[in-house]
Amino acid sequence: MSLREILIHPDDRLREIAKPVAFPLSDEVKQTIQDMADTMYDAPGVGLAATQIGVALQIAVTDTEWRKEEVRHDGEPIGSRNLKVWINPEFTWKSDEMETWEEGCLSVPEVYGDVSRPAAVRLRWQDMEGDTHEKDFDGFEAVALQHEFDHLIGKLFIDYLSPLKRAMITKKMKKLYKS
Template sequence: MIRPILIHPDPRLKKVCPPVESITDEIRALGRDMLDTMYDAPGVGLAGPQIGVMKRIITMDCTKDPEAAPQPMVLVNPEITWSSDEGSTYEEGCLSIPDQYAEVERPARVRVRWTDLEGQEREQEFDGLWATCVQHEIDHLNGKLFIDHIGPLKRQMITRKMQKLKRDRARDPA
């Protein structure tokens, strides 16, 4: 099921999410809904708070090649266990901040531990777009947006654009 995506500013996007207690059928269904919502948007990542679910769960698929098979991932309670000293700058966007982009510097490689939908603990190292995406989505779980990594003037400008977008959508929901 495709769920509505919250648009910044929304207070839920600034809250730290508590951990998922256990992998249940409800959590598995949430993971499927999040993947459907992410692909429909379209985006490469989505975090629980972006659909108003205050749980530590993210989805991602950074496969860009249209010929390649999708690589959907659902990460429950993800945590970064290591990050490289080497940095990487990527022009980031966000489904909760539509049509706005900014260059953000993050570690080029990270190792992440999480629980999968079968309840198995996993750990993997990510680089490139995958590393940027997983860090961006974990930020969401900690109440942080990509615009929190940029200068205050650009952040204010983007926030004002989002406030206007929300007003416009409220007037004309079509």
């Protein structure tokens, strides 16, 4: 298991636009994906984008189900995990209907805010073998995917909040996580 440092807002690298991933995947990219999964589960979180660990590639990992499971005394979930790897993701459709969810982020620790996003999305992505898939998502999974893929275009969930609230959060992060 290899854990990576999660960048904390306002680190400028969180605003970097990720580049497409070329296939076949290099050993370095495969290791990055494994490190992302290890880091996400350790944090613990339900998603992590490569830009959050300082890698400007269009890769994200999610597992929107594992935290719902019961945990052992050492905090590890009981049962199987459902890791999903998203490479070169692209939304091909978003619903007009919006839903508001309380969001948080591993790169903005201990901060939460209500964000309105499309209630359903259609996503095209590649898997680790380079095969292309397309599927519709709704509910929490749609929210998590939109949140993670925002990272790949340099956007954070706090960008959906009011300018005043964003400024207060940025000030708090600078104070708590002095670089």
